[in-house]
Amino acid sequence: MKITLNDGSVMIFPDQTTVLGVANTLSEGLARNAIAGEVDGKLVDLSYVIKQDAKVRIITLKDKEGLEICRHTCAHVLAQAVKSVYPTCSLAIGPAIENGFYYDIDFKTPITQDDLKTIEAEMAKIIKADLPIERFELNKKKALDLMAGYREPYKVEMIADLPLDAVFSFYRQGDFTDMCRGPHLPRTGLIKAFKLTSLTGAYWRGNSKNKMLTRIYGTAFPKKSELDEYLQKVEEAKLRDHNKIGRDLEYFTTVDTIGQGLPVLLPKGAKTVQILQRFVEDEEYKRGYLLTKTPYFAKSDFYKISGHWDHYKEGMFVMGEKKCSLSVR
DSSP, X not given: OEEEOTXXXXXXXXXXXXXXXXXXXXXXXXXXXXXXXXETTEEEETTOEEOSSEEEEEEETTSHHHHHHHHHHHHHXXXXXXXXXXXXXXXXXXOEETTEEEEEEEOSSOOOGXXXXXXXXXXXXXXXXXXXXXXXXXXXXXXXXXXXXXXXXXXXXHHHTSOTTXXXXXXXXXXXXXXXXXXXXXXGGGOOEEEEEEEEEEXXXXXXXXXXXXXXXEEEESSHHHHHHHHHHHHHHHHTOHHHHHHHTTSEEOOTTXXXXXOEEOHHHHHHHHHHHHHHHHHHHHTTOOOOOOOSEEOHHHHHHHTHHHHHGGGSEEETTTTEEEOOO
């Protein structure tokens, strides 16, 4: 079997070689630092078996993909910790995101920001235990039975929505099992620095008609120094938050009866907007632009053509079934 490496070189390997086997052949140091692999452009676990000629790249925590895998694994450690502390909760989804990860959870009793310390302590225990992380696959019936046995209704719903011939991947770490596409770190002990940052509400599947879940946010880095640097930048950014600065300068406020996303401009803010508008209008005139204005109200068909209807219908004021709509800008 021919394996093309990231530098373009080609090596011969026995059939049924794993990604870790490739890393071990290349160097012991690379194998120690390897956390996953990329086979023909697809990210896979170290245990993935390569069955035919392929292009292979070994992924470490220094790679962008490696950091994402670390954070995704940390999301599962979060889920395991939450289930340990709050065994009656139900798990929804927990992906990696740009600056960290989150997990949506349905708690029987709401938790607060203060509870994150307890969850963090449990996560630290799981990481210290250095639990091996094992992937396995099931067909739809067995996947449904497994998640129903764990009393995970959100997982059951996701499985039920997929085709009968679908194959579902799961990851087991200790006595905890979660459904996930992966890949993940080979063991929990490879998570070196993490922090739970906040919690907020999130509708199941992003639909306001569904139940509101609790979303716990966190982040993870290969080194504690990198985590500390990131957290410091977040705190500094809060001091420059336009929402805080605008209120402090008395530019705007918000009123619950109007809506938190709809600011009310105070005299200073209104004057600033007026000055900016006049500047823009004068500059446009100097450059030969001609001004036009569209109506605030229009038939819903107009917004369907523009694409706004499908994406922003919930944030639009609708007058009648098929009459007209007011765009929220």
